[in-house]
Amino acid sequence: MSEQNGQTRVKVENLQKLFPISKGLFRKSTDFVYAVDGISFEIKEGESLGLVGESGCGKTTTGRVLVKLEDATGGQAFVHNSDRDEMIDVMDVESPEDRKEFRKHVQMIFQDPYESMNPRRTIYDIVAEPLKVHNLGTTEEKEQRVVDLLRLVGLTPPEPFLFRYPHELSGGQRQRVAIARALVMEPTFVVADEPTSMLDVSIRISIMRLMLELAEKLGVTYLYITHDLAVARYMCDKIAVMYLGKIVEMAPTEELLSNPMHPYTRALLSAVPVPDPSYQRPQVEIEGGVARAINPPDECRFIERCPFAVDECKTAHPNLFDRGNDHLVACYLVAPDGSWTGRERAKLELRS
Template identity: 50%
Template sequence: MSESPLIQIEDLKKYYLVKKGIKDYFKKEKVYVKAIDGINLTIEKGEILGLAGESGSGKTTTGEILVRLQDPTNGSITIGGHPLSGTDRESQKAFRKEVQMIFQDPYETLNPRFNVFDTIAEPLRIHGLKDKKTLYEKVIEVLEIAELKPAEHYVHRYPHELSGGQRQRVAIARGIVVNPLVLVADEPVSMLDVSIRADILNLLKDLRKKMGLTMLYISHDLSTIKYLCDRMAIMYLGKIMEIGPVDEIVKNPQHPYTQVLLSAVPVADPNYIKERILIDDEAPDQINLPVGCRFSPRCPYVKDECKTCDHSFQEVSKGHHHACIFKKEDLVKNENHQIKALK
């Protein structure tokens, strides 16, 4: 690990103005949806950081801001010591080459009018590579890296002629063809068959080794994060609840929300008796957020102190494991919630 992080995210915020009608434009007090509400993250060079949480927690928005598909409301992001806020055309173009994204849906992210060659060659053309022979050789090379072999059999196919796994490999090849520093993977295996998910995860592992890639891996599936990532950050309603090495969080989860997520992960052993923590299905309104801890309305261990929680971190162990300030030994189950042993 390097002394200074490759990616530094400080006090990142993303608010969306709620517009219900024409009168809302003239109101003095604006109403916002706080998708991201002041998060801090660092990613070391060559590290894979997993960002976990349920739908609506702000994971994808964080990834899209990192690749400049959205602009932040506030906060700063630096990559390799350079701020993300450069606005001139040349700096934006250079940034696009260094940070690439793999999207969740392989059926919607490929242009149906482009064959595989045109899909992968397009980023190279944008960045100035025009020689047809060099383009073809580079496309063949990255298809081989993405394990679409023999590459010559795929290069002239169109997306409708490919399976879901093959499409996602093409999307990965498109992402790595310009040799980026950072790859943002937004749930890249969630829409794929279970039988090929491990192959895609292994491919991402190999890319880290071969190309020295740094990754932000976004997922609601903690089992894939445990398999792939070095560290994990747990996100809920725009806040980071817990962050640390994957193994430490899995073995010793501190925040109740982390415990709830881990209790929902399936176990392959049919004889294993699993303790499942049941909570309210309905998340709080993202416009009128709860006072204090964002998770308190659904938490099975809620206490009076939770109403004054400011989501500050405390160190849990020497392995750089931090959690929202909440002592696990003080947890007391609320009788309004249930904890059941599921077999």
């Protein structure tokens, strides 16, 4: 889809976001939810990274921190400024002017196409809002740009859509409008927060194809947040699997899907539905639901649900290590060469 050694567009280092648990008016809270706990990744030009994980694992929070809807509590993040060809330090974006400038380069597509548009504004108002906020162009130029954008996202002919209200459009059409709104400023980086999860399966593929097409045409880099591995495989060059605020495995898409190393990734993959009635699903034993990330103890985050946990897992959360082929895993059971020390045991369990 793109050359692998392009310019870095997004760089995240040790990003951390803690939410304090309120204890009352005057008491300082000592308990925190570790929504995002020290994650690092890098997205190159024209590449898109898929952030995959269960509900509550912190993937949406990561996206919100990167568009400055939340302020990170630690770590660093940089986003490329295409106007000046330099990296913007996301942590330095503080003043309202900085934020406004920052949002010329970073945009977000929201999950819910029904709630992410003001019901009292027309499609024209919605798509033209960034242009109005940044005061770009005359009314005619804005109109022209909106018409172009609507045509670009496949709402053709665009004129009949301009002065409709969101509730008059279907879900797929609304999400196209949301994409148009996100791209109207020609950002370099777009956080897509499960943009297809609320849509009909039949609409999904056309929206995903549209996003890929636009990425190629406009040179947009996506951080694609999803819980659906099939979607991530279609959309992304690289996938990062998150669990309780940590990235547990990160690799190029095909490498990750063909050679999953972390027990959690393996469990996720085994849950992907296969359209074959005679297919016997191998069971990967993980129990329970996602634990709460309140002041997590100093051990592997996945330990409670991991069927292969050993004593070593109780010492600290494992670091992400490169196991070759750009494949990063955070698990004590994966040997440095990528071979899995728990593999023999896992095979046994898969067979039974």
